[in-house]
Amino acid sequence: MHEKVVVCLLLVLLDHFAVGNFISDTAEKVNESADITDENLAKVMYLLADEYTPQCLWVVMSDNTLRQQPWRHSHLTLDPKEGKSTIDYINKNTERVTLFSCFTFLMTRPPDSSLMPLLTDSSNMQLTRYFIIQFLNESEAHEFLLDERLIDEENVAALVKTDTRRDSYGIMIRQLFHSSGSTQVLFVNRWEKGKGFDNSDNIFPEQMKNFYGTKMRGVTLDFRPFTDYYKVRGSRVVIPKPSLDVFMLEVIADTLNFTYELVMPEDGLWGYLKDDGHWVGVVGDVEFRRANFSLVLSLTLERIFSVDFTRIYYNDPLSFVTAKSRPSPPWLKLIKPFSSGVWLLALLSIVTGVILYYIIYRAQALLGTYYLVPSRAFMHIFGAFVNQSLFTIPWLSSGRGVPYRKTFDSVMAYCLQAGLIDKWERDLYSIYLKEAQDNKTPLQKKKEKMEADAKRNDGQVVLNLNHLQGPFLILLLGSASGVLLLLLEFVIARMFFAFPVSSRELPKINGLSPFNQKTLMSNGPHTPSPGGVVSGFDEKGNYVIRAVVKGN
Incomplete structure (x- = not known):
């Protein structure tokens, strides 16, 4: 080495x-x-x-x-x-x-x-x-x-x-x-x-685990549910309200023994890069050390050259949003959100993505990485198609090279492992629901209660054909798939398997085989025709269709 x-x-x-x-x-x-x-x-x-x-x-x-x-x-x-x-x-x-x-x-x-x-x-x-x-x-x-x-x-x-x-x-x-x-x-x-x-004391002790009550300043803007606050008239200082970043900051401050105040940026902006290479807004306050850190700030390529970001603790999944459809038959709701061209393009994208994804991993398998089966490749691509968890929101940013970023990261990791993020989300849901109820007038509350009682109707809902269109459509699709598979099996059997009964196995009696004679007798006292098609069961129990040739 x-x-x-x-x-x-x-x-x-x-x-x-x-x-x-x-x-x-x-x-x-x-x-x-x-x-x-x-x-x-x-x-x-x-x-x-x-x-x-x-x-x-x-x-x-x-x-x-x-x-x-x-x-x-x-x-x-x-x-x-x-x-x-x-x-x-x-x-x-x-x-x-x-x-x-x-x-x-x-x-x-x-x-x-x-x-x-x-x-x-x-x-x-x-x-x-x-x-x-x-x-x-x-x-x-x-x-x-x-x-x-x-x-x-x-x-x-x-x-x-x-x-x-x-x-x-x-x-x-x-x-x-x-x-x-x-x-x-x-x-x-x-x-x-x-x-x-004289002694064995460490000359490089860990200094970022105790801030001895130092007062730090954070800069942020209102962005619920991550940050929320009350504004103070005539001041940039704000009073924090329950929110995810505030909960996290309280834990970090208590663990590392410091106090803090939150302020708004002077220009009221998140920040953009100026021609001189410096930032304004929240990013600028952190870059020029007017604040020790910021709350809820998304990581971008331009920002990482000016400020440091802590670990990411929350994923904000992306999803497709479409206009709410007008009243239409329920069975169309499965396909109506997109046109036929969009559905076809989506299908081709999935197929192409699966093929490329599989080829890439097969190539990587030659280099010693793990092998990927086609079904797994399909699940990866289809999962990414229906739910893309790509956009992430880190919690905190700080000036480049600040020594306390690592200790902030360690405390945040403990919060994640302890499940505090999920708990705080549930708490915020209860808080916001209570706020929404408190902001309603007595008349609105009474009206909502009446509507809820009317919908409840003792918990009984009378089903009709309109409710069952979706299940019937799924049943129809399943039945159609079964019929197609049955036809496919029949075609394959006709192409690759021999006919089960041979004519040599049925001896002739008075110009007719025992099979034909048995078939005609079972149908009644009719005289067999000199030619035509007859069917029935032979001695082995096989159902056979026979063509009777004239004079034979």
Whole structure:
């Protein structure tokens, strides 16, 4: 695996002229007894990276301090001034380095203004990023950790030399959400030469499981049953009413310990893309961080380049809608919604789709995928024809690269698995039904009650032929199918099976066979005609039709 990584990253460097080198995975471990300050810094960074990010690709960015140190891990060494093209390539081609699940940047100085946008590129969040950076003093580290450009970076640690004589380093991190309501910088550990670390606390703790009561803002528009609210006069802030997204948001807020307020967009739009590449409306508020998230926002190709979407929790099936027909005979209701041309086109589409679907899966079966029988292919295509569950409504969108999207997804997954979505739908049905009844006048309620009593009629309905036209039509179709099958069997029997009785089996008596004589006698005392057609049962019980030839 390491050889593949080396080849891949070597191509990156050659293509983009980035200065750096690869050091073999079999290199010797950092010398623990070294007295050189550079080696002590390399040792601290190595121990931290090896303890907390062993699964990551290490990117060592240093002038000369760390580039010549032996690292016992697959890594890439870059000069901060000349390695920008390599970082840019990694951001744009993340799938080329999928052997690793994350990156760890080890830096001897904070990134400059030209390198910072590349390291914190919010459009490249497929892989987790970790930062371990050395600073000259605490004030410089404190200022960097509170930099707004790092607002979406969850895993940042600063190394500060606290005692030159003892070669000790302090480790500082930031807590994005704090009970004080603002981001805080914390000292979490200290390393001293000859003693090691003071404690084993994680320098990259999970920060998105407790928001410490932070107030967040969501933006949305009224779209029942997903979002519903009361408007407040003279304010964009709205009061949420029972709806699917509000139920989900309540569970997430309670689990992650935050409060929220919902607002309407200033322009009252869902959002569209302007000529300058930015959005307005709900999407624009999320893109420019005027809101932390939005409710009910459909996923489109254009929007995914500006905002992130959570998991989808509700499917909105599509169906055909036709105008309500005028009164007509009930038996026509089976075929009347569409013309004969539409029915024929639908039938041809299904047949063509089944054939193509079957051919595709047969071709895939040659590559090792599962085999698809024709009946299964028909059920797939016909099922898609009568009920297409294609359009999906995700619940939430957020700015690109926000760190709390994954925790929102996990809580939503628990709600789905617990069956809360179905429960909330039933609750909303009861709520909306009650609202509809409350909005009716007493006269309307009385009229509806009278109509219901009249329709009920003690629960008895007198059936007539008009009610039974549908069943009779189905019976007729079944009978016609049976007759056609019977005729088909008869034709096949006449074509492929021999006649059961041979004339040689019936001897002649007085010019007539026993069969003819028996048949005529059973019909009465009539003289047999010299010619004609007679029929009857022979000695074996077979019913036979015989032609009597003249003179025989």
